[in-house]
Ligand code: 13P
């Protein structure tokens with residue numbers, strides 16, 4: 001155990017803190033976390049933990065969601081610049097304008113959105129439950145789906161619902177090209193292809209399954225295949241390799257690295273615990289509305 005890790009573990013006890021990490025975090029950060037998971041798993045953990053402090057190793061919207069679900073806890077994000085560019089592709093004012101164009105349409109927001117945007121929505125979803133959430137809504141009006149056009153398009157293709165898509169996207173998943181998958185499939189004809197639904201539709205069309213990060217981890221663990229082409233951010237390979245030492249894991253593109261997720265380091269986690277920074281909060285007015293959309297999702301799943 002290195003010095004920084006030792007200090008983190010000792011300080012974590014003193015502060016009565018829990019460390020939550022997303023599947024895209026650096027391997028060494030995942031290794032010191034109490035829980036590693038996808039957006040849904042992380043929000044469920046944030047809602048149920050009895051720790052006093054949550055150190056969130058992920059991006060800003062994830063820490064905000066934790067702060068909304070646990071308003072009496074201190075939520076720390078070790079790097080305030082760890083944002084999600086997709087979440088910033090729509091703001092509350094833009095969404096209000098969109099709602100005016102489609103009166104009466106329900107609004108589903110991908111959890112990759114700011115608290116202010118969530119406050120304008122009816123129900124939230126993650127990549128693991130978007131289909132389930134959308135299926136629960138009525139058929140009278142088309143559904144506004146924000147901000148990820150590709151998760152939206154994939155969800156529409158798996159349901160009978162009409163979705164109005166916002167043109168947001170994940171710059172990291174855009175780096176996975178359809179040719180990357182086609183070429184790897186030629187080299188590894190027996191490999192199962194698993195991609196994240198934030199990928200472009202032509203990439204998803206080449207895959208056996210489109211799954212959330214936890215969904216991909218579960219599938220690799222349960223599948224009888226020995227080889228997998230993994231179409232998502234590279235951080236997921238850390239857990240995949242640890243949990244499946246006998247399987248061959250091939251990244252669809254080595255360029256699929258989210259710089260925001262990777263900006264959290266062990267040193268920054270230690271600094272966050274020492275200084276009790278950066279404290280992420282959501283104002284009570286925004287929280288009151290936004291948490292309803294998140295809780296509706298948690299009730300559905
Ligand atoms: P998951 O909820 O599937 O982990 O996805 C989060 C994310 O940010 C994907 O880019």
Ligand code: SF4
Pocket residue numbers: 059083084085086087112170171172173198233258260261
């Ligand atoms: Fe946002 Fe994409 Fe990074 Fe996920 S991988 S946090 S969607 S930029």
